[in-house]
Amino acid sequence: MVSAAGLCKQVVTSEGMLDILSDVTLEIKAGESVAIVGVSGSGKSTLLGLLAGLDTPSRGSVTLAGQRLELLDEDGRAAVRAGRVGFVFQAFQLLAGMTAQENVMLPLELAGVTDAGARARELLDRVGLGDRVGHYPRQLSGGEQQRVAIARAFAGGPEILFADEPTGNLDSATGARIIEILFELNRERRTTLILVTHDEALAPRCDRRIQLDGGRIVNVARVSS
């Protein structure tokens, strides 16, 4: 489903070239769930961005849904994502001017789904926010906002879900509940899940655990569940 070979990312800073990611090679199969762990600054978000085609590598290649991303331009990469990929972010990325329901509807509407409203409502129900559909993000707590974000990520029926520290901004109890919902939906819909986290406790819930340090993969472990 997703694979990377010899992936490198360098950025130019005032102190010269900085390697954020060096020689990352990995392969993630359809339906598999992978946790990418590592200390802050180890390059997790960078890797996630490259795998999702949000950014371009300095060297190496990424294959997403059978397409070589580095051969495509911005719009080509966007087309690969369209209808296939869902995201959950650390900063929840809800649009402030839209209600919870409208936020969830957005990917459905983009896909031209006719009963977007009903399906969004259903998903919000699913994440336990059935009574908050008309509320704006500012009227929701952090955990509630993240649940809306999860509902939105699953709304388009994605094959792959990218999640970047979905619990990073939440207290542990709320975080646990979010994770619960995330994995439940993931299991149900057989989505490929790529989860970036620095929460070691989350890793065992995935099929595999990839540990990054200083931009390199230092450990890949299959997690037996």
Next chain:
Amino acid sequence: MTRLKLALRLLRRDWRAGELNVLTAALVIAVAAVSAIGLFSDRMERALSGQTAELVGADLRLASPQPVAAEWLVAARDRNLRVAETLRFPSVVVHGEGLQLASVEAVGAGYPLRGELRTAKVLYGPETVAPGPPAVGIAWVEPRIMQALSIVPGAVIEIGVASFRVERLLTYQPGRGGSFFTLAPRVLIALGDVPRTEVIQPGSRVVYEYQFAGNANALAAYRQWLTPQLAPNHRLQGIGDGDSGAGRALKRANRYLGLTSLLAVILAGVAVAMATRRYGERHYDTAALLRCFGVSQGGVLGLLVPQFLLLGLIAGAIGCLLGWLTQAGIAQLLTGLLPATLPSPGPMPILFAFAAGLLLLAGFALPPLLRLKSIAPLRVLRRDMVPLSPPVLMVYGAGLLAITVLTLRFTGDWLITVSVLAGAGVAALALGLLALALLNVVRRLRSGVGVAWRYGFNNLWRRGRGSLTQLLAFGLALMAMAVIALLRSDLLASWQTELPPDTPNHFAFNILPADVGPLKDYFAARAIPSSGLYPMVRGRLTHINDKPVTRPVTKDDDADESLRRELNLSWSATLPPDNRLTAGPWWDAASGGGVSVETQLAERLGINLADRLTFSIGGQPLTATVASLREVQWDSFHPNFYMIFPPGALDDYPATWLTSFFLAPQQKPLLNDIVRNFPAVTVLEVDQVLGQLRAILQQVGAAVELVLLFVLAAGFVVLFAALASSLDQRIYEGALLRSLGASRRQLRSAQLAEFLLLGLLAGLLAAIGTEIIAYLLYTQAFELEYRFKWQVWLAAPLLGALLIGLAGVIGTRSVLQRSPSGILREL
């Protein structure tokens, strides 16, 4: 299709969230201003040209020494134009022993096409409107003929071999206001009576004049068709071709209207640009998220552009409606002043205003929108990513193009457009630098004020570019308001002085030398203001530097070829009050001879200083060198002359005197008395013409008041857009500060300090800009005298501080009202 629907849904969501308020307001005001001003001036133009047509008697006049081909008139009627035929010839009018040279005018059915004929039963008696031209066998005569022949209504006069009964006195005839010096008194008869007189023989001096009236487009088409077929001795004249009395006032008013709508549009453009910029910044996340969801760059635009297009269409429609209502309301308010039936406006101003709104949107909103498409989807992971700025040329180029197109439309001239824009560019740059310098000064001044105030002052500098933009926007808005307000009051004042209440409304000429003293005494005894008595000798200009003059000398098309070289010559020891020397000195006792020539005539005939002019006065030659050139204000209603000689130079020639004087309506009966006391004197009433001029000026003044409002409204939208541009940052900082323990009061004073200072600086900037721009406008575009505007230097900074301080504190209330945690949570 689904994308379009989605775009509309997104628009509705943004609308509900209030994201589009400022943008919509700016667009609506721009379109409303352009359409209201366009519609109103369109209507006024129609009304005024209608009125001018009434003064002239027709929309189009064709004069010819012979009858014109019949198909020319058929072609006019085919175009649904109304046609009236007239015939003019000089002839002697006989009554018993009395003879008087008169200009006989024979008019056909339908005459006059515009305006009306007015007659009276007795001299200076009440006037009535004549339903049409005189009947067969009837003559209407000017009072001068009655005086000259000592007849009363009912008398029989002879023209050629035919007799006519003098039925009434002709008191007003359209198109005969002006050239009274050259004209013999008029007799009006029916066209059908001409053959009976047997006066017209081959070689007679006759002018056939054909008059046309009707729809403007049809007239234009007819004119276009006719012009190539005209012979050199044909003269075609439309209204507005010549100098009408109110011409200068109207020209200024049109410039003012054009300038104000242009300013309103520029201000709206600035507001649109600022509002869209903010819209763009607030939609980075939306755009990045859409890209994450797999929408292509084009797709992002495909979602955004229809939203703005629709917004433009809706705002345009509302603006046009508002503009229409405004001009209708104003026309309603002015019913007493405006002609009873103001022509309804054409569709062009509406269409143009609508297009202007879209153009504005395209020029000022598209660049920030285009920027959104290039946002990196990575922003969802790294919040600090903002899209690359598009090339400077694109940001400003599009707006510049929009403004250029609009300016071109208002000025109708490439050269003026380019110089206006170049001037504005230089001014903007200079003001920008000045604003930067002012901010720098403030930075140095900040010590010596309280903590909160220091923080406020500091903010101004810290925000850097944001403050600079705000300062410029505020300054521009204040400047536009100040310039327009100044121009308005000076224009109105200039029109007031143009025709003061005691402007002479009667001319008296043919004053014999023996009558000069008694007439002066007569005026003095009754406190009748007069413009003084001027001697007048009629002469022909025959040679310039010994070369014969072949071109007609005066513009007077009523006269025939020989008369058109006749000039009024006068003498004076001093320069008359309405005259201004443009070249050469005025003579004094020492410098002696020469002649002073009016500049326009000099230009037309190629006369320069020191040229030798030869005149023929009563058959005797007179030669003089040009000593000076004079500019003359012809529409002052004072006697004026093309040629003025020093005293004594014309003593050998027979002279009569003329004057103009003012009679209040209740003094009107004095006219009879004057005529009785000075039988040789001829009096011409121009109070009708004067009244019409005044009405025109009043209408123009009303329009000027109206458009001021639009510039003010546009200025306020800019203020709001500029305020809103920093609102997000202020809210965030305010919340942060409060969470760090700053009290509301401290925050409020800091904000007040910042805004007061911003307003003060903007006002200062506006004062400087106003002084420069007003100077240029006054001297270059409006021909007004410019005086240093010290009031602006006081009012602009004070008003700026007050206005922006107040608006700023009210506009950023939300910074203080909402709880810090709520605000911080949103981010």
